[in-house]
Amino acid sequence: MSAAAAEDVDDDLWSAIGDPTRRRMLDLLLVEGEGTATSLAQRLPVTRQAVAKHLGVLDRVGLVRGTPAGREKRYRVDDVQLARAVAQLSSVGAAWDARLRRIKRIAEAIQRTQQD
Amino acid sequence: MEFGTIEREIYIEASPEIVFEVVSSPDHLKEWWPDDARYEPAPGAAGEIVFGDRDAGGAVVSFTVVDVRPPRTFSFRWTHPAGEVAAEGNSLLVTFDLTPSGGGTLLKMTESGFREMGWEAAVLEQQYREHVTGWDFYLPRLAPYVATLWVRP
Numbered sequence: 544m545s546a547a548a549a550e551d552v553d554d555d556l557w558s559a560i561g562d563p564t565r566r567r568m569l570d571l572l573l574v575e576g577e578g579t580a581t582s583l584a585q586r587l588p589v590t591r592q593a594v595a596k597h598l599g600v601l602d603r604v605g606l607v608r609g610t611p612a613g614r615e616k617r618y619r620v621d622d623v624q625l626a627r628a629v630a631q632l633s634s635v636g637a638a639w640d641a642r643l644r645r646i647k648r649i650a651e652a653i654q655r656t657q658q659d
Numbered sequence: 660m661e662f663g664t665i666e667r668e669i670y671i672e673a674s675p676e677i678v679f680e681v682v683s684s685p686d687h688l689k690e691w692w693p694d695d696a697r698y699e700p701a702p703g704a705a706g707e708i709v710f711g712d713r714d715a716g717g718a719v720v721s722f723t724v725v726d727v728r729p730p731r732t733f734s735f736r737w738t739h740p741a742g743e744v745a746a747e748g749n750s751l752l753v754t755f756d757l758t759p760s761g762g763g764t765l766l767k768m769t770e771s772g773f774r775e776m777g778w779e780a781a782v783l784e785q786q787y788r789e790h791v792t793g794w795d796f797y798l799p800r801l802a803p804y805v806a807t808l809w810v811r812p
Contacts, residue, residue, distance in 0.1 A: 639768060649687060653680075
């Protein structure tokens with residue numbers, strides 16, 4: 544896979560988990576282990592059709608995996624892909640942690656010179 | 660878990676006035692983040708920050724001041740395409756909120772816009788640094804190698 548294609552996938556992954564309804568669905572799937580469009584729709588203030596559409600988005604970026612179960616599909620969270628998405632967010636957070644530590648150091652140094 | 664926003668808090672033993680100056684002035688920004696920063700710390704002012712050397716392949720990134728309320732709030736947008744007006748959807752929004760606490764300041768940082776921008780923009784600096792580190796590593800090794808080629812008969 545080329546580097547550009549990998550970045551495209553990552554952006555899709557991020558926008559897939561950026562939606563509040565989809566995040567709620569992931570939470571439900573994580574807690575309950577698995578779910579179908581019907582079972583998830585019973586727990587959410589959206590239609591079964593809307594849930595099915597969201598599951599399609601999550602499936603395309605690999606965050607959930609569906610297996611046929613009767614007329615429906617039963618979905619589970621893909622732990623590896625979810626961990627990858629969380630790791631990407633953590634790397635941005637780590638960059639801010641380093642910047643904030645530098646801000647703290649600079650501000651405290653200025654405060655000390657003003658007190659002296 | 661909120662995936663579209665990053666929030667951080669840090670306690671600083673300095674007055675809100677000092678912390679505000681450090682997070683908002685271009686001269687201080689250069690000390691804790693980019694290599695160069697050019698903007699007026701005034702609402703709506705458009706400028707830029709630079710990672711690396713502007714004239715030698717550095718990354719020049721758009722930077723627009725959103726809100727300036729000393730010593731409580733400073734916010735800006737960054738990573739919007741050059742020439743575009745910074746707005747929701749084309750940039751990341753960073754907000755610093757300062758609260759007096761004890762003898763110092765509680766600094767809260769929020770960065771949002773990842774849902775619209777994807778993660779590529781957010782790690783721009785990191786990718787740039789990695790790129791530079793790569794060359795820092797290879798260039799000193801390249802020169803002696805070229806020298807050995809040169810002296811061979």
